[in-house]
Amino acid sequence: MDVEIITIGDELLMGQTIDTNSVYLAQVLAPLGLNISRKTAIRDGKHDIITALDESLARVSLVLITGGLGPTNDDITKSVLQSYFGCGTRIDHDVLTHLQRIFAFRGTELFEINKMQAELPDCSKTLFNSQGTAPGMWFEKNGRYVAAMPGVPGEVKAITEESLLPLLAPLFQLPPALNRTLTTALIPESLIAKKLSAFEKRIPGCGLAYLPSHNVVKLRLTRQDPLLSGEVFERFWQDLLQELGDWVFSPTDSSMSEWLLDTARKRHMTIATAESCTGGYIGNQIVQIAGASDVYKGSVIAYDNQVKIDVLKVEKTLIEMHGAVSAEVAHQMVEGVCALLNAKMGIATTGIAGPSGGSEEKPNGTIYIATKIDDAVVVKHYVLRGNRHDFMVRALNTAMKQLQEMA
Amino acid sequence: MDVEIITIGDELLMGQTIDTNSVYLAQVLAPLGLNISRKTAIRDGKHDIITALDESLARVSLVLITGGLGPTNDDITKSVLQSYFGCGTRIDHDVLTHLQRIFAFRGTELFEINKMQAELPDCSKTLFNSQGTAPGMWFEKNGRYVAAMPGVPGEVKAITEESLLPLLAPLFQLPPALNRTLTTALIPESLIAKKLSAFEKRIPGCGLAYLPSHNVVKLRLTRQDPLLSGEVFERFWQDLLQELGDWVFSPTDSSMSEWLLDTARKRHMTIATAESCTGGYIGNQIVQIAGASDVYKGSVIAYDNQVKIDVLKVEKTLIEMHGAVSAEVAHQMVEGVCALLNAKMGIATTGIAGPSGGSEEKPNGTIYIATKIDDAVVVKHYVLRGNRHDFMVRALNTAMKQLQEMA
Known part of the structure; x- marks a missing residue:
């Protein structure tokens, strides 16, 4: 069954916020056979909201809205939906109690502007928001459904898991997508x-x-x-x-970091990283995975050469002879960090992320990656394309592939 | 002037890719007075593309399309646009030469499937893609304009800067947005x-x-x-x-990391970070800013307690007495990393990112942040909300605010 998402908010159109909510929603709905067929991002405007809703409800029978439900004046979604579905207001006392608790916990006063968040259209069911102050709403009309949620990612997740999915599951019994x-x-x-x-x-x-x-x-x-x-x-x-x-x-969709953690666990090894040009990107991608701490020991971000020498024990003469961006230095970095942090698997990077710092011999994008498993060390040279962030992502992917070829 | 963006690709709707292109486009077009009024994400389907184009061109006179221009069979945008604008094909020899160069550089054969990327609708201008193999296209019909670009962010950026903006600038002379x-x-x-x-x-x-x-x-x-x-x-x-x-x-929109780097430069200080629960997130956000290397020395990601003891010289008895998640340990971490990396400004974090590991006394989200400027050290305790990633972002923002209050 096809579903459409409408995201509301000037900030999404002005390039100040990246929409991750619809990515999350697509991921949880697909296994239920609910496929996102279109996503529309619109401004915080009454006309925009009504037009987009009309269009989407003409195509599909379930529309999910995110954004525009904060306490401030620029958020108008709630009142627009109320008039769209032609209903009055009610106070949700569970939401009011929840608001009082949140503000007591924060130690700040519950202002009128916040209390108004418990006032909801009387033709809507509440989608309770355990993680924030703005509740979601569920509307039904002529066999068509609209769920509206605030735009904060953690709140969308909580509302979806705790309130929305339990509503959807019995409503749409469809053969699962494959x-x-x-x-x-x-x-x-x-x-x-x-x-x-x-x-x-x-x-x-x-x-x-x-x-x-x-x-x-x-x-x-x-x-x-x-x-x-x-x-x-x-x-x-x-x-x-x-x-x-x-x-x-x-043979899965799992991330490179998950692959690394799984591999280390299977081999009963721990992992350490030493990063120069990638500046902690690889380590942080590993730590983003919950439970990483059982095999991941830590990292040294040796952005400065002196750190390579003092902390990772890279020989100063080696840097003078070959440069900090060299196979020799990458090799000593991976050995150094594995010795320092007492780990059996290691990754080290040294290179030039750009946009400046490159030369004819070592252009921007140059990187030496050293990988270590037990006593074996491999060092390889690559030239990776893209901007600073692209460079770091490619470096991570390349390092994992290099490790896999050793394993 | 209002502009609409259409992004094409099942992967954007299935939650496998996050759309950053439209964020970038919004950021570069706003200063030119071109404001994104709507973004529509659709599937790789002929009917979907035609419908979305019809709708957008009825509302605005400039539509930007990203995605669906790769060499593979699931990318159909080019042929759909060709028939939409009712034209034949031509070979762009500059593009063909560019393709030959890329494949020679990669050392791989230029297959027929790649050569076909130089075949373009004869009613379109080429938007040259210096960063990839799929060229962009520019169409004009009855005073309405459509630019189509591939979906790879680095390529969208290059095409926009090198080919699209030079076309737009003389075409739409409008009072700039303010x-x-x-x-x-x-x-x-x-x-x-x-x-x-x-x-x-x-x-x-x-x-x-x-x-x-x-x-x-x-x-x-x-x-x-x-x-x-x-x-x-x-x-x-x-x-x-x-x-x-x-x-x-x-008083600006710049990131927390940019603020930190600016502050350090003004004070002629260098920065070091020691991260436990934030696992390199703070360091990496700093390094994502080009030019960080002039003041940022590096970091120790002390994910494991032994690393705190061995590398950062945190006293073992202190960890035993107060726990690794404590004000005392955060204090020694920031002192340790500033001494080790020879920096005057420091940030250290120790806490519990969750989703497991919390206790009644120290719930998930607990964090101690230590900040140091010269000889002054401040350590504060917070409980931050959200999932693992949210926790790290909040930790970064909180640390910067804490530093600012000292400065």
Whole structure:
């Protein structure tokens, strides 16, 4: 079943906020067979909201709205929805109690502007917001449904899990969507497409999507014909894995960091990182995964050369001879950090993220990555494309691929 | 002038990719007076593309499309646009030469599938893509304009700067949009709204938007009446700054990391960070700013207690007495890292990011932040809300506010 999302807020259109809510919603709804068919971002304007709702409700029977429900004057969604559905107001006493608790906990006064957040359209059900002050709302009219939630990501998540999904589950009993995703690393998209050109012709009822990002290409096989059996879908999936062979980095959609943590756990090893040009990006991506602390020891961000020498025990003469951006220094960095933090698996990076600092011999994007497992160390040289952030993401992906080839 | 963006790609709707292109486009177009009035994300489907284009071109005279221009079979945008504008094909020889160069540099063969990327609709101008293989396209029909670009962020940026903006600048000579943004930190949105309720009533022709995120609230004053003079706008802005007084963290929209780097440069100091629960997030946000290396020395991510003891010289007995999550340990961490990396400004964090690890005494979200400037050290205790990532962002913002109060 198709679902549309409408996000409300000038800030989303002015480039001051990145919309992650619709990404989250797509991820939790897809396994229920609810597929996002369109996302529309509009301004905080009455006319914009009404027009977008009219258009979406003409196409689909479930619309999810995020944003525009804060306590301040620029948030008008609640009153627009109330008049759209032609209803009056009510006070939700559970919400009021919740507001009083939050403000008592914060030690600040509950102002009238906040109390008004407990005033809701009387034709709506409350979608309780345990993580914030603005409750969500659920409307139904002529067999069409609208859920409205505030725009704060943690609140969208809480409302969805605690209030929205329990409402949706019994309402839309649909055959689940079927799709699987695998991950390849450092193989160009066009090379994969060439290899799979025959395969793509022999999967009737299925579609294959290429999702390239920073030297990683994910491939998603999706059932498009609902009559196709799960067994046939599974056979196509196995075919795909076979076709790609060792180009498959991981037969899942999980992140590179999750792969690293799993690998370390399986081998009963701990991990340390030493980062120069990537400035903590790799370590932080690892730590973003809950439970990382059982195998991840820590990192030294040796942004300054003196830190490489003092903390990681890189020889000063080595830096003078080969430069800080060199295979030799990367090698000593990974050895140094594994010794310092007492870890068996290690990753070290030294390079030039740009946009300045490059030379003809070592252009922007140059990086040496050293990886270590037990006593084995591999150091490789790459030139990675993109801006500063792209460079760091590619460095992470490249380091993981390099580690996998050793493992 | 209003502009609409259409993003094409199943991956954007399935939650596998976050759309950052439209954020970038909004940021570069706003100063030119081109404001994004609506963003629509649609599937890789012919009908979806045509419908969305029809709708957008009925509302505005400039539409920007991103996505769906890769070399693979699931990308159909080019052929749909060709038939939408009713034209044939041409070979762009500059693009072909560019493709040959890229593939020679990569050392891989230029396949037919890639060569086809030089084949473009003959009614379109080429928007040259220096960063990738898929060129952008520019269409004009009855005084309406459509620019189509691939979906890779670095390529969108390059095409926009090198090809799109030079086309737009002479075409749309409009009075520039006028807006300014300031940043507050750790002041609740509702408290700010209360303080500004009178101010908001005495700024005719202007609007004030609240942009809250992770304990930071940005306030954006926008000119809504094009006849309002720049001088009056500037007076409103000064009024706003005055009203807020020392609640203003920064009178700009720049990031917390930029503020830190600027402050360190002004004081001729260098910065070091020691992170436990935030696992490199703070350091990496600093390093994401180009040029950070002149004042940022590096960091120790002391995720494991042994690293706190061995590297940062935190006393073992202190950890045993007070726990690793304590004011005492945060204090020694900041002293330790500043001594180790020879820095005058320091930030250290120790806490519990969750979702597990919390206790009644120290719940998930507990954090001790130590900040140091010269010989002064401040350690404070906070309980921060949200998931793992939210926790890290709030920790960064809180640490900067704490540093500012010392400075």
